[in-house]
Amino acid sequence: xxxxxxxxxxxxxxxxxxxxxxxxxxxxxxxxxxxxxxxxxxxxxxxxxxxxxxxxxxxxxxxxxxxxxxxxxxxxxxxxxxxxxxxxxxxxxxxxxxxxxxxxxxxxxxxxxxxxxxxxxxxxxxxxxxxxxxxxxxxxxxxxxxxxxxxxxxxxxxxxxxxxxxxxxxxxxxxxxxxxxxxxxxxxxxxxxxxxxxxxxxxxxxxxxxxxxxxxxxxxxxxxxxxxxxxxxxxxxxxxxxxxxxxxxxxxxxxxxxxxxxxxxxxxxxxxxxxxxxxxxxxxxxxxxxxxxxxxxxxxxxxxxxxxxxxxxxxxxxxxxxxxxxxxxxxxxxxxxxxxxxxxxxxxxxxxxxxxxxxxxxxxxxxxxxxxxxxxxxxxxxxxxxxxxxxxxx
Amino acid sequence: xxxxxxxxxxxxxxxxxxxxxxxxxxxxxxxxxxxxxxxxxxxxxxxxxxxxxxxxxxxxxxxxxxxxxxxxxxxxxxxxxxxxxxxx
Numbered sequence: 156x157x158x159x160x161x162x163x164x165x166x167x168x169x170x171x172x173x174x175x176x177x178x179x180x181x182x183x184x185x186x187x188x189x190x191x192x193x194x195x196x197x198x199x200x201x202x203x204x205x206x207x208x209x210x211x212x213x214x215x216x217x218x219x220x221x222x223x224x225x226x227x228x229x230x231x232x233x234x235x236x237x238x239x240x241x242x243x244x245x246x247x248x249x250x251x252x253x254x255x256x257x258x259x260x261x262x263x264x265x266x267x268x269x270x271x272x273x274x275x276x277x278x279x280x281x282x283x284x285x286x287x288x289x290x291x292x293x294x295x296x297x298x299x300x301x302x303x304x305x306x307x308x309x310x311x312x313x314x315x316x317x318x319x320x321x322x323x324x325x326x327x328x329x330x331x332x333x334x335x336x337x338x339x340x341x342x343x344x345x346x347x348x349x350x351x352x353x354x355x356x357x358x359x360x361x362x363x364x365x366x367x368x369x370x371x372x373x374x375x376x377x378x379x380x381x382x383x384x385x386x387x388x389x390x391x392x393x394x395x396x397x398x399x400x401x402x403x404x405x406x407x408x409x410x411x412x413x414x415x416x417x418x419x420x421x422x423x424x425x426x427x428x429x430x431x432x433x434x435x436x437x438x439x440x441x442x443x444x445x446x447x448x449x450x451x452x453x454x455x456x457x458x459x460x461x462x463x464x465x466x467x468x469x470x471x472x473x474x475x476x477x478x479x480x481x482x483x484x485x486x487x488x489x490x491x492x493x494x495x496x497x498x499x500x501x502x503x504x505x506x507x508x509x510x511x512x513x514x515x516x517x518x519x520x521x522x523x524x525x526x527x528x529x530x531x532x533x534x535x536x537x538x539x540x541x542x543x544x545x546x547x548x549x
Numbered sequence: 550x551x552x553x554x555x556x557x558x559x560x561x562x563x564x565x566x567x568x569x570x571x572x573x574x575x576x577x578x579x580x581x582x583x584x585x586x587x588x589x590x591x592x593x594x595x596x597x598x599x600x601x602x603x604x605x606x607x608x609x610x611x612x613x614x615x616x617x618x619x620x621x622x623x624x625x626x627x628x629x630x631x632x633x634x635x636x637x
Binding site: 266267268271272276283284 | 571572573574575577578608609610611613
C-alpha cells in the first residue's frame, strides 16, 4: 500500500498570508507601534494616531502591522472596546481612495452599495458608521505609494485632517501608512506631509543571521523534525540576502524547496532541492553564460556539479572540488591548470553568478574556501556541460 | 394591515426573501436584483416598514434596509421562509 510522505508538518505556516505570533528581530518595532497606539486601549475616543512604516521589500512591514493589528484587537475585545483593525493593500484597489474606503465600510456593512456617490461622501458615511457603532478603526494603507500616485495630496489630506472637521466629537480613525521609501511622501504638498510625518518606523534590511533565525523559526512550525538541515537553511538565507535581504523570498524558497523534496520522496530538504527551487523562481542561468566559459572553467564546473549531484551538502571545499576537477581532466584527456589559475577560474565563475566562493576563517589551519552552487540544479548543469564539452571535442 | 394584505404581494415576499438572505441592501440594489423599477420597490418597502417587518437607515443619500429582527412578525416570516426552503 502506498502512502503520501511529506517533509511538511503544516505548510500553511509558510503561506504569504500567515502572520506568526512572534516576529523574530522585529520585537522592538512591534513594541514601538504598540506604544504609539496605547491610547486606543486606554482612552479610545480621545485621540487618533498616524504612523508611517517604511522599509524595503521583505523587511516585514506588512507582517509587523498585521501582527500588531491582531494583538491590539484581541486586547481591545478583552477590554470590551470596539476596535477594528482594517488592512488594505492600496495597489490591489488601484490606488483609488473610493475603493479603499469601500473596503473599510464593508467591515460594518458588507453589502454597502458600490457606486452612486463620491469618495468624500463615503468618508463621511464611514464616520457615521463608526459613530453609530461607537467604534475606533486602525486603518492600514499598505503600498501607500499607490494611493499617492493615483490620488495625490488631496486624498491623503482628507484622511489625515478628517478630525479637524469633527471637533468636540469622538476621535475614531487612526492611520498606518506602509511604504518602501519616504521619498514618495515628498510628492505630497507641505501641509499634507506635515500631518503624516510625525511617527516613523523604519525597518532595516535583515542581516544573514537574522534571516537564518526567521527561517529557522518557520522551519520549526512548518516542517517535521530534522526535515530541514542547518546547511539548507543557511543556503536559503544566503539566497534571500542576495535578493536584498528579502525574508518573504526566503520563506517562499523554503516552501518551494520542501515541495521539491516531497516530489522526489526525500526525507529531508537538500541543497539540490533549494537549487531547483531557486531556478524555478529566478530565471535560471542562460546557456549563453556557459558558452562563454573556457575549457577548464567548464571542466571545473562539471566537477562541482557532479559533487553536488551525489552529495546533499550545500557547500564543498575548494580542495575537494580541485580533486574532482583533476579526475575530470583525466576523463577529458587534458592536464589540470595550476592552483593559481584554478583560483582565477573560480573567481570568474563566481563573477558570472554560476558558483559562489566564500572564504572562511574556520578551523585551525588558516582560511579555506567553500564553493556552493546556489541557483542551478546540479543535474541540469551537468547535462548542459556534458553536451557542451562533447561538442567541443568533436 | 391584515396578514393577507401584507403577504398577498409576490414582490413583497421576494423582498423579504432577499433581505433574509443578504441581511441588508439599499433600495436600488433590491430593485436591481428583483428586476423591478425603483418606484415600485420603494412603495413595497414602505408597506413592509410600516408593518414593522423591516427597518432602514440613511447614510448620506444611501438608504439601507434590513429585517427588523426585534419584531415577532419578522421572526414569523423568517421561520416561514426557512421551513419552506427546508421542505423543498
